[in-house]
Amino acid sequence: xxxxxxxxxxxxxxxxxxxxxxxxxxxxxxxxxxxxxxxxxxxxxxxxxxxxxxxxxxxxxxxxxxxxxxxxxxxxxxxxxxxxxxxxxxxxxxxxxxxxxxxxxxxxxxxxxxxxxxxxxxxxxxxxxxxxxxxxxxxxxxxxxxxxxxxxxxxxxxxxxxxxxxxxxxxxxxxxxxxxxxxxxxxxxxxxxxxxxxxxxxxxxxxxxxxxxxxxxxxxxxxxxxxxxxxxxxxxxxxxxxxxxxxxxxxxxxxxxxxxxxxxxxxxxxxxxxxxxxxxxxxxxxxxxxxxxxxxxxxxxxxxxxxxxxxxxxxxxxxxxx
Numbered sequence: 001x002x003x004x005x006x007x008x009x010x011x012x013x014x015x016x017x018x019x020x021x022x023x024x025x026x027x028x029x030x031x032x033x034x035x036x037x038x039x040x041x042x043x044x045x046x047x048x049x050x051x052x053x054x055x056x057x058x059x060x061x062x063x064x065x066x067x068x069x070x071x072x073x074x075x076x077x078x079x080x081x082x083x084x085x086x087x088x089x090x091x092x093x094x095x096x097x098x099x100x101x102x103x104x105x106x107x108x109x110x111x112x113x114x115x116x117x118x119x120x121x122x123x124x125x126x127x128x129x130x131x132x133x134x135x136x137x138x139x140x141x142x143x144x145x146x147x148x149x150x151x152x153x154x155x156x157x158x159x160x161x162x163x164x165x166x167x168x169x170x171x172x173x174x175x176x177x178x179x180x181x182x183x184x185x186x187x188x189x190x191x192x193x194x195x196x197x198x199x200x201x202x203x204x205x206x207x208x209x210x211x212x213x214x215x216x217x218x219x220x221x222x223x224x225x226x227x228x229x230x231x232x233x234x235x236x237x238x239x240x241x242x243x244x245x246x247x248x249x250x251x252x253x254x255x256x257x258x259x260x261x262x263x264x265x266x267x268x269x270x271x272x273x274x275x276x277x278x279x280x281x282x283x284x285x286x287x288x289x290x291x292x293x294x295x296x297x298x299x300x301x302x303x304x305x306x307x308x309x310x311x312x313x314x315x316x317x318x319x320x321x322x
Contacts, residue, residue: 079117196285199239
């Protein structure tokens with residue numbers, strides 16, 4: 001745990017003064033698994049801004065070339081390998097797991113990454129007497145969810161809660177930046193995009209920049225210790241509404257196609273042995289087109305009033321127009 005004079009929340013937000021920054025230099029290192037992905041990269045950058053030393057575990061050091069060079073140590077290893085994980089965590093004071101195997105292959109998938117990988121991280125953190133473990137999970141994680149990713153995240157949550165470690169679980173909704181790439185980039189590049197299903201179901205999207213603020217707060221304060229924190233964005237938007245945001249940004253309509261649900265269900269089965277990652281994407285599209293994916297920000301606004309909430313329109317402007 002950090003000393004009380006290192007970091008405090010005022011209105012549930014961080015105030016970084018000279019004393020805090022100087023003491024932050026002494027906290028070394030923060031271990032980040034999944035530190036080269038969209039969210040992980042932002043987490044690492046934010047911690048470096050606070051002058052915290054960061055150790056990033058990655059299967060391929062080439063994937064970490066975009067990370068800051070100052071204050072960042074790159075360790076090559078695989079979360080599926082317990083011995084490598086234990087060696088990499090040694091000496092760390094805090095662990096952040098932002099791993100995600102959703103788009104992996106037969107060897108790197110939700111079972112091997114989000115369950116087995118997180119299990120290795122939790123066991124190694126316990127053995128090394130880590131002060132705090134922050135797990136990035138997913139909103140709706142449950143043992144009976146139709147998507148494997150949600151089931152594996154749930155198992156990791158339960159293991160962490162039973163580990164004896166000081167923990168925080170952050171359950172985030174769908175990332176704006178990810179779906180901006182899936183839906184918006186094809187529209188900007190080719191004038192065409194594809195929807196999985198009809199695309200009329202309201203879905204909550206959150207920016208990785210907002211999620212990262214919760215991770216930072218959980219790391220440097222104790223206000224989220226032993227808590228599951230649900231994090232979502234300010235709007236529930238359908239896929240078609242997301243496409244409209246990109247069309248408004250470029251000032252013209254694109255060609256939008258939709259894959260019918262019966263075809264998606266068939267494709268998810270047929271593609272499983274050939275391209276399991278694509279099969280998982282199709283399954284996710286079915287879920288996002290048919291289940292309740294909405295989120296209310298009432299609790300976030302009440303409990304964390306000073307943590308910013310980014311709109312999808314803000315992300316489109318920031319990432320694609322500026």
